Amino acid sequence: THVVTDHCEQCRYTExxxxxxxxxxxxxxxxxxxxxxxxxDCGACVPMCPVHAIVDSFDLEDDQQIWLDVNARRSKELPTVRERAMPLPTAAERRASLGH
Ligand code: F3S
Known part of the structure; x- marks a missing residue:
């Protein structure tokens, strides 16, 4: 599987x-x-994310392993998102702080 890491927080670009x-x-x-x-595991979403938030689980660093469990658990509690939406107001600042 691929996972969404914490780079998505404060961004939510939805690309x-x-x-x-x-x-x-x-x-x-x-x-x-x-x-x-x-x-x-098609990987199509990986290059779409402006803040490189999506990672193949096999490529997770040790300190990113937590996102495997978090994605598995939270995805079962939340609704499907299919529509592109405006990024969060904090996205540009967050993106800059991540160096992307
Ligand atoms: Fe988040 Fe990147 Fe998608 S910021 S919503 S994983 S395009």
Missing amino acids: CVTVCPVACFRGDGERLFIDPDLCV
């Missing part, structure tokens, strides 16, 4: 949802998560 062939993105008003039972 990722426009290319997902299986609608595996779930989310709240703060950020998105990937349902690991739906993700087909």
Whole structure:
């Protein structure tokens, strides 16, 4: 599976949802998560995210492993997000702070 990391927080660009062939993105008003039972590992969303928030779970650093569990758990609690939306007002500042 691929996972959404903390880079999505304060951004929520939602570019990722426009290319997902299986609608595996779930989310709240703060950020998105990937349902690991739906993700087909196509990787289409990875280059879409301006803040590089989406990572193949096999490529997670040790300190990013937590996102595997968080995506699995939170995705089951939240509604599907299919529509592109305006990024959060904090997105540009957050993006700059992440160096993207
Ligand atoms: Fe988040 Fe990037 Fe998608 S900021 S909503 S993972 S395009």
